[in-house]
Amino acid sequence: MKRMLVLFCLFSLGTPLGGAWRSTQPRLSFQHSELVQSGRLLSLPMPAGDLHTLLPDEDGRRLYIAIKDHLLSTSLDDITRNPKKIHWPANPDRVEDCIMAGKNLQTECANFLRVLELYNQTHLYACGTGAFNPRCAFIPTTLFDGAAEQTLPDEDTESGKGKCPYDPNQRTATTIVGGELYAGISSDFLSHDTAFIRSLGERHVIRTEQYDSTWLQGAEFVHVSAMSESDNEEDDKVYVFFTERAQEAEGAAGKVLYSRVARVCKNDIGGQRSLVHKWSTFQKARLVCSVPGPDGIQTHFDKLQDIFIQRGRDKKNPLIYGLFTTTSNLLNGSAVCVYRMQDINRAFKGNFLHREGQQYKWTEYKGRVPYPRPGTCPSSTYGGYGSTREYPDDVIFFSRTHPLMQELVRPHGGQPLLVRVGVPYKLTRLLVDRVEAVNGQYDVLFIGTDSGQVLKVIHLPKGNKQNQEVTLEQLQVFKQWLFAGSAEGVVQLGLFQCDLYGQVCAECCLARDPYCTWDGHSCSAYMPNGRRRNIRQVNDDGNPLNQGNSTYLECLPKSHHATVTWYKEIGENSLEQHKVTSGEHLVVIDRGILIPRAQLNHAGVYHCQLEEHGFQWTAVTIRLTVWSPSLYPPVASTQPWYQDVMALINHSKLERHCKKLSQRQNSKEASSHRLNKQDRKRAERHRHREGGGGGGGEKDKGKGRKNRSRMQSSPQRLPRSSKT
Template sequence: MLALFCLMLLAAPLTDAWKSSQPRLHFQHSELMRSGRLVSLSMPAGDLNSLLPDEDGRRLYIGMKDHLLSTSLDDITQNPRKIYWPANPDRIQDCTMAGKTLEMDCANFLRVLERYNQTHLYACGTGAFNPRCAFIPTNLFLRAEEQTLQDEDTESGRGKCPFDPHQRTATAIIDGELYAGISSDFLSHDTAFIRSLGERHVIRTEQYDSTWLQGAEFVHVTAMSESDNEEDDKVYVFFTERAQEAEGAAGKVLYSRVARVCKNDIGGQRSLVNKWSTFQKARIVCSVPGPDGIQTHFDKLQDIFIQHGRDKKNPLVYGLFTTTSNVLNGSAVCVYRMQDIIRAFKGNFLHREGHQYKLTEYTGRVPYPRPGTCPSSTYGGFRSTREYPDDVIFFSRTHPLMQEVVRPLGGQPLLIRVGVPYKLTRLLVDRVEAVDGQHDVMFIGTDSGLVLKVLHFPKANRQNQEVTLEQLQVFKHKSAITAMTLSKKKQWLFAGSAEGVVQLGLFQCDLYGQACAECCLARDPYCTWDGHSCSQFMPTGRRRNIRQVNDDGNPLNQCVRQGDTACQHPSSCHTEQSKDG
């Protein structure tokens, strides 16, 4: 009854959010194919996890079950090259004998695909519950249209790739080292954040310690600079896990988290040897505030996109979430500032207290240097984490969780989808130079083969606003989108599913009619009225002088100035033009 009451209270704001976000244009798969905006490469393999663009080499690399592909970034159907990378036959037999299924478990599911340097990729697969990795020269694809990677050309993938293909994995190669959030054992009991490769010792989170990680599902890894001193650089990992601070009679509760470690962390001297000594985590909240303190939470993190701007140390963090509730089935996008995430790590710690060991605010003395601080000339002059005092290492091991939570801009989601026949799965953001400044355009994949094109612009009062421009059915059989990437140079979006890979043009300006008013009211930042037709906006000085919107911010005034009769009275068109955020 309580769940139903909460849903009724929240129905009005959620419904309003949905109504305001109806897509302006809908396109079926057949329409996109006929127009030439969509190119499709069918290769049903049952699993496609990674898309890695190489802008300079004009290639797209694709990681899937038993195969690694390379194809043209200009046209994915042109001359695709394939490396066949099966699991070892003996391991396949062991896997099936252990009760796993041949098609769903006992194959080589590629889960790591990273650019190692200018000439090599680094890739890992589950190898029928025996993970293997390989350095793959990019020129290997040029030798033949199809070839096989031999087992002797690979190395152990333990600590780099999960055993189980159904476990979420997040990886990044940073300064030649692999940072991986994975389940690191056969039974997927040990979820860990691990640094390997390179010349330093392998380092990881504390093993089988639920205070650090408990059933984590990793989503994204990224490096971040916080000062002009590179010794202070951190690596952030985003994930969802079971929340110890919220578990009780209701049972398992999931929270989304952001954790961070110092890049120069090498562990402790006597405790936390080859374990992170700077690991800290905080909760990320994406919820709709309700009356009487009732909130509905989108608890499960699905994707993260980091949007860098002029301030390199304070990017926007876009998070895509879904609900875990059986009552409210929906998805949301929340936007965070990096400075708000950093602030959470400067706050108070939680610790266990009382006979029930409940997590409460820690009010005692915090040792120096403050746990989580990187060894650097900025703070204390420590040369490495092995020089940290024992009380700092002990505190870090027992107090990884911060009290303060990270809340989104505006205090609520930017975008909400409830009561629709799909969930959101993947998220990309393209910052577009438009007539009236910069805008962020979100491309959101769904579990029904749709891509939503959504315009985001922050308002002056920090309230976010979004307009859904297009809904595009990019996969014919409506299979879930499992990977997406963007070619900024080529202006293509690439999406992968069990059906294969598609290549989608980011815009199609001629769809917006043959009149100035129609073009301007479309609000698509990729497009502009050039005096004759709706066409792609090119941010050059000459075009800017012709098309610059003045301070009143009304896009239709440009039509009046140019004598277009489509809309002689702009105020009657009831449009609200966005301001540059």
């Protein structure tokens, strides 16, 4: 599991975008072994591998996991608690046919689960490739209440054509809206026909135009989501995000990839005479995520990897976070761009592109646009049409021949939120959690990489584009947990590790983690109504040393972004300090001071001062004492404390000295044990004499109770005899 998760807390207060091109160092590093030993990381190994989907169910408190030939269910609060498994293999006959077709048994001829959705409160809907024979099934959640492992019979499944890809290597994006499955898939055996399809439910299956490159061309689907455009539900649309070959950009340079956002109306049922059982409201626009260069040339991140939709109070205007990578072999880079929903809607309300002229080039369409405007949903808001089948023929024809919009969707602020170039990994997955911090709301990004790391990035929407970062493959955020998965298994980790940031106020504040705050005693999770105080402390440490010996004064700040400066007090009682620099007799390095041969002038008090973004604090104070045999000759053995110190200085006698100290300590413990045993015997005799005789009057009884009370209130006093 070590290869799967190494968590980096990369909280770097960013510079303007130009600085984002430089590879930044993580501010804090949390190693896998550290998280496991501290009990912060829970892991669920899965030898089956090929993890595709993590699906949290808040109502049922379960986490569903889709992998090769299996569907798992485990506790949402502790993934190691009572996991259940459903075995769903491909039909053996289909496996043989798959192998005969030249496919690989391990990587293709199995049932790779590619669709997993919550259908309702009692059922899941799942689909697998079925060895190039897609199959789907409604799975009751109560099925996991039985044995730890069960098998799903083939007769309990249905055809998955149009719902799940044949090839497990093809990207798939799905969602269920109102009991209907919206799926972006490659819908044929050879993966030539990429389509956006609506199935399930009572309405007829509807899809994009088949084998029409102006609609879709080699699309790789990333995300599907339903969104409201107005208070009228008839205007609701379903958006699909994908990457495809861009016909409008292809030429001598060859194949060019563009990222797109497309949308259709939820109540679209196709045309009456044209586009029958095809989308009649399908439109698409280009998503741009680029960095402007000094010469005006844009560096584009054109391959969309993931999308996260952050919904706020205004449900009709969420923020769209997109994760992109470059398509160039010369530049290995990734970026995160943020889009506003109003900007996407404006692009779909703009002009259309079309082909014209002898060279059949893509240009702006300047002719008449029919009414109702293509892409408009049939509703009482626009024209009062009952369904798309009532649309005029010219509207349906225009929709069929003009699916591409001219206006580009650019990121909010005109540039990426985060750029990573020249690093040995690419960003692959993205999740966003909105957190209420001490000084307002922040969006915290959890970004997965193809190298098995997770970045934690805080979005600070300020004027100078300040960013923060922290570092997987597949992940889900739920409540206070981050769920992360890969081919090796699933792990569960808290969204914050406040106590690991440091033990002083400055270190906690410099972490700038909106989940955390200084509570007066420690760095802890922020509670909006919690009381806050300011306390910090610095400790001194002694370190005796023989003259001529070597030593190393170490200072290891938790933050990799802190600057270390050493200072030494000038005199014993002086407050003045001078900066320690490298010389003939000592060397100042990144994390400490190396003294090859200690001299008397090296003695003194050293302070390790840290500075980060204008904040300064002392991390370590070391009092170095240098002993000289000429100045401190051996003394009589009547000074045991001095013998102890000299034994510690003389390394050759250290082992023997430790043995003596151990014997001395054991002797003290044995003597204390004998003394305590004698005390217990005296106490027993004391209680026996007070309780015995049976003829004592009330006065004697009161005296006995009084004596016992004194014993309990003063446990360290020896019990007094009743004769005293």
